Amino acid sequence: MDDTDRGILALLGADARMSLATLARRLKVARSTIQARLERLETTGVIAGYTLKLGEAARQGRLRATVMLSIEPRAQAGILTRLKAIPEVERVFTCAGRFDLLLQIAAPNTQALDQALDQISAMTGVQGSESLVHLSTRIDRAV
Incomplete structure (x- = not known):
């Protein structure tokens, strides 16, 4: 995992509904890069799923x-x-x-x-x- 992966996890940790486009803009990388990184993080088990956090x-x-x-x-x-x-x-x-x-x-x-x-x-x-x-x-x- 590098800084981009950690950035993705931090942003999704704050808002798991954040769009790929928003993630890409905030991290200053291409949308396709975010898509590929998310797929890899999911495949390797770093991201186990997306969930709802009740208030x-x-x-x-x-x-x-x-x-x-x-x-x-x-x-x-x-x-x-x-x-x-x-x-x-x-x-x-x-x-x-x-x-x-x-x-x-x-x-x-x-x-x-x-x-x-x-x-x-x-x-x-x-x-x-x-x-x-x-x-x-x-x-x-x-x-």
């Missing part, structure tokens, strides 16, 4: 939480399979440190959140969990 107004009806799990050795595959079946689980990350998995979950209300947390903590192989309920977003730079 705070759309997220207001969702209660969000981070759940940190300690799991038994060699239990991760089974736990991941069961987590996929829980619709409130949005993302799962492996991590180093005191916990083995970090989950981002969202639910429409406290009852649904509580039920999801109960399901997660009752899974075979889960040794312990800690949950943090999100109150408000102060900084969001995620692309």
